[in-house]
Amino acid sequence: MGAGKVGIMGGTFDPIHYGHLVTAEAARDKFCLDKVVFVPSGNPPHKKDKPISPGVDRVNMTILATSNNPYFEVSDIELKREGYTYTVDTLKNFIKIYGEDTRFYFITGADAVMEILTWKDVSTILRLCRIVSAYRPGSDINKFVNMVDELERVSRNNVHMIEVPALALSSTEIRRRVKSGITIKYLLPDKVEKYILEKGLYR
Numbered sequence: 001m002g003a004g005k006v007g008i009m010g011g012t013f014d015p016i017h018y019g020h021l022v023t024a025e026a027a028r029d030k031f032c033l034d035k036v037v038f039v040p041s042g043n044p045p046h047k048k049d050k051p052i053s054p055g056v057d058r059v060n061m062t063i064l065a066t067s068n069n070p071y072f073e074v075s076d077i078e079l080k081r082e083g084y085t086y087t088v089d090t091l092k093n094f095i096k097i098y099g100e101d102t103r104f105y106f107i108t109g110a111d112a113v114m115e116i117l118t119w120k121d122v123s124t125i126l127r128l129c130r131i132v133s134a135y136r137p138g139s140d141i142n143k144f145v146n147m148v149d150e151l152e153r154v155s156r157n158n159v160h161m162i163e164v165p166a167l168a169l170s171s172t173e174i175r176r177r178v179k180s181g182i183t184i185k186y187l188l189p190d191k192v193e194k195y196i197l198e199k200g201l202y203r
């Protein structure tokens with residue numbers, strides 16, 4: 001595929017939930033994306049002290065969650081990479097696959113974007129893609145606006161913010177509920193709920 005507009009939905013997805021799915025669909029619609037590729041993170045440097053579920057489970061849950069949307073795909077590209085995984089390398093992989101004429105939109109949570117100036121080769125990231133920063137309603141919007149202003153100063157890149165009410169959900173809350181034996185029904189697709197229960201994740 002050459003040219004066109006591709007969304008890259010980056011996240012840990014431990015587990016994926018409706019907040020992520022609504023975010024990806026909202027970005028697809030708003031920016032007229034040809035597709036959104038979900039990229040479960042591999043071994044991100046900022047999570048080295050935090051336990052994360054095995055990549056294979058996070059990818060499987062992401063495939064189950066996205067299978068009924070023809071515009072969504074899942075890539076395990078970050079899980080195949082040795083060592084720490086950096087977004088800049090993922091973008092370079094995508095350019096190889098889709099070509100230099102393709103316009104990329106890296107979609108992720110606003111809290112992650114807040115840290116973007118600490119990421120490896122941030123100036124390259126900002127040159128290679130547009131950033132779509134999804135924030136929860138009720139978050140400190142001024143904090144995000146200041147960050148977007150700063151990013152605009154660092155580069156001429158477009159940084160977009162989208163408010164996603166469904167992001168009131170969080171993976172942390174879902175893991176906490178499973179651990180406490182509280183229902184997670186209606187917070188994520190049934191198939192993902194079933195997978196979590198069958199595999200005994202988050203207990």
Ligand code: NAP
Nearest residue numbers: 010011012023041086087108109111112119120134170171
């Ligand atoms: P995180 O710190 O686990 O998440 C930060 C916040 O954003 C959480 O509230 C999270 O909610 C939300 N979030 C995460 N991904 C989202 C998405 N796709 N859509 C909407 N909300 C999202 O962030 P992370 O998941 O580890 O990292 C996000 C992305 O940034 C990944 O692709 C990661 O590889 C990249 N990253 C790159 C570098 C680098 O290159 N050096 C450093 C840090 C992060 P939930 O917990 O509910 O998801």
